[in-house]
Amino acid sequence: MLRTLRESGxxxxxxxxWLVAAAAHRGLVTTRxxxxxxxxxxxxxxxxxxxGWDEMNDRVLQGWRVVMVVGVPITLCGIAGFLVGSVATPLWAISLIGWMVLPAIGLFYTGxxxxxxxIIYVASGTLSIVGPIIYLLSFLLGVDLVAVGGIAVTGIGQTLGIGDAVLRY
Structure with missing residues (x-):
């Protein structure tokens, strides 16, 4: 059971x-x-x-182990944003943009x-990088749906990559 959760989860x-992130951006999910x-x-x-630390010793999983280790403080920044209102926006931005870009590095590495x-990992990594670019452009354009589009592009890219990994593993 534990192995199945680690492999398929x-x-x-x-x-x-990413669905929740997009819904939150549209105000469909509460802050809590x-x-x-x-x-x-x-x-x-x-x-x-x-x-799974010991099992992550092969070349591919070593890269993803690094992604997860770096991802912990990135996620903690998001949590801190809920606790320290005066710096919430930059902390949430670190968390969101961090999780858009960090897996892209892992996807390119896997490729x-x-x-x-x-092909699948370079394509999924590319979508993961294009997503935050679109997201950041939304602020220049002032169009909120463009931001959601950036989140969606990132989500699609990362879902393609993890989907291949689950099937391949």
Whole structure:
């Protein structure tokens, strides 16, 4: 059961996280729910790290272990944003943009390590990088739906990558 959760869980958690992020951006999810999502996210990351650390010694999983280790403080920034209102916006931005970009690095790395899967991982990593660019452009354009589009592009890219990983593993 534990192994199944570690192997398949991210395939469900990644798209769910981006759906919730997009819904939150549109005001469809309460602030309290997003705080809970951050707490659950950090708990899951720590769970995956502690239960799978020794298994993450091959070249591909070593890269993802680094992504998760760096992801803990990024997620904690998001949590801190809920607790320290005076710096909430920059902390939430670090968390959101961090989770848009950090997995892209892991996806590109995976594409280098697995040449037989390079196309899917380079494509998913590229979408993960294009997403935050679109998101940041939304502030220049002043169009909120463009921001949601940026979140969606990132979510699609990361879902493609994790979907391939779940099927491949």
């Amino acid at each position: 991210p395939g469900l958690l990644v798209p769910a996280a 729910s997003i705080l809970i999502a951050h707490l659950v996210m950090v708990a899951f990351i720590l769970f995956f790290l502690t239960t 280098m390590v697995l040449p037989e899967a390079a």
